[in-house]
Amino acid sequence: MKKFLTLAWGDLKNVTRDSFLILIYCIPVFIALLFHFAVPLIAGFVAQWVDLMEHYAFMMSFLTFLTPSFVGMVMGFMLLDERDEDILSYMAVTPLSKSGYLLYRIVSPVIISFVIMYLVLFIANLTPIPVIRLIPVGLMAALEAPMLALFLAAFANNKVEGLAIYKLTSMIFLAPFVGYFVKSNWAYLAGVLPPFWITKAYLASFEPYAHYCLFIIVGMVVHAIFIILMLRRFNRRIS
C-alpha cells in the first residue's frame, strides 16, 4: 500500500509538471460544464423538431466512458515516458517488481477514472443519477482507462504516434451509438467493442435488474479480455 501511494505521489508530480497532461484531465470537466449549461439551451431551441430530453440519459452515459478515455490517454503518455526512460527496468529490480508496477498501472487509472466520472456526472446533472447502480457501471467504464493506456504504450513509438493512435481508438466510441440508435439485434455485433456495454448497462440502470446484470457481466468480461490482450502485447514490447 505504501508503495502504491509512493507511485501515486510520483504520478501526481509528473502530471502537474506537464501542462498538456493537466489540460487533458480538465477536458471531461469542461465537457460536463458544457452539458450542464449548453445542452438544456440547445434542447429548448430544437424542441419543436426533436425532443433532446429523451436522449439525456444516453448523453450522460457518454460522459461515463469519456472520462476514463481521457484518463487512459494521460496514463498512456506516462507509460510511454516511462518506457522511453526505461524506468520499467529499474522497477523490475526493486521489491515492487514489474508485476507490482503493472498492477498499479492498471488499478490506479481505474480509481482515478471512477472518482472523476462521478464528479463529471454530478456536474452535468442532466438526469437523476442512479448512484448505487452506477457503481458497477462506473467500474466497468473505468476499465477503459488502463485498456487505452496499455494500447497506446503497446503500439506507439513516441508521443506523436500516441496521439494519432488515441484518435484512432476513439473509433470504438461509435459502438455505443450503434447500440443506442440501431434497434435490430444486429447491433449486438458492435458488442465486440467494450464501450458498447457501458451505455447498455448505464441505460439499464433505470430499468429492472435482468438486463442490467447481463450487460454488466458481459461488459466486464469483454473489458477484461481486452486488458489481458493489451497487457501481453505491452509486456512483449518491453522485454
Add this chain to the structure above:
Amino acid sequence: MIEIKNLKYTYPGNSEETIHGIDFHIEKGEIFGFLGPSGAGKSTTQKIIIGILKQYAGQVQVFGKELRDQKNDYYEKIGVEFEFPNLYTKLTALENLRFFASLYNGETEDPLRLLELVGLADDADTRVAGYSKGMKMRLNFIRALLNKPELIFLDEPTSGLDPVNAKNIKNLILEKRAEGKTVFLTTHNMTVADEVCDRVAFIVDGQIRLIDSPRELKIRNGKKNVRVEYRQNGSTMTREFAMKNIGSNTDFIDLIKSKEIETIHTQEASLEDIFIQATGRSLK
C-alpha cells in the same frame, strides 16, 4: 555470494544459445569484473543474476539460494546500476531518490548524503531533465546504493564521466568493498577493471576464457624485464634488462650510476594485451 554453474541461456525466439555454459563464483567482499566486448553476453549474464531473464538453464545461487526460489525480498538486498541512466526526468534528483527509496521496506540511505558523495548536493533540487550526461550517470550510480545493498551490480559506472568524477566513483566502489559489500562490475574499460577489481573474468561469445586477479594476469603474461630510458648525447636511449638477479647485473648498475635516467619500468602485460591474447578479440 554468487555461485554460477553451467549457466546457459537462449533468448526466446532464437535458435542459438547466447550463453554457452559458464561457471564462476564471487566471494563476499570481492569486486568482480566482468569484461568483454559488446555482444559477448555480459549484460545477458547480469540480467540473469538480477532476475530479469528467468528461463535460464544451469545453477545460479545468490546468497546461498537458487535464483528461481528467491522472493521479492531479494531486491531488498541487491542494488543495480543500469548502463544508461533510467530516471524520471521531470522530477528533481532528490525527488527521484526519495521516490525510489520508498519502494524498499528496509532501511535506506539519506538521499542528500548520497548526493553529497558524488558532488550533486547543490543540484539536488534541479530537475533531471536539466542534468548533463555525467550528472545523470552519477545520480544513476548512487541510486544503486539507496537500499544499502549487500550485493551491488554496476554496468559501466564511469562511462561518460570526467577524470575527477571517474576517480571519485572508483573510490566509492573501493569504499563499498571496505564495508564488506560485494560488487559485480560489468565493463569494457580495462583501466577501471585494473584499478578496482580483485578478480576479472573475460567473456567472449558467451564463454568465459579466463578468470584471475589483474595483478596475477599482468605478471604472468608479461616479460620479466626492466626497461630503462636515459639521456645520452642529447637523445633518449632505451635498454632492457632481465629482472632475474638484476641486483648483481653490473651493466644495469653501471647504467643507472652513470646516466641521466628518465624512466624505469617493469614490462608486465596490460590487461588489454592479455584480453586480446586470450580471446583473439579487441575490446570494442
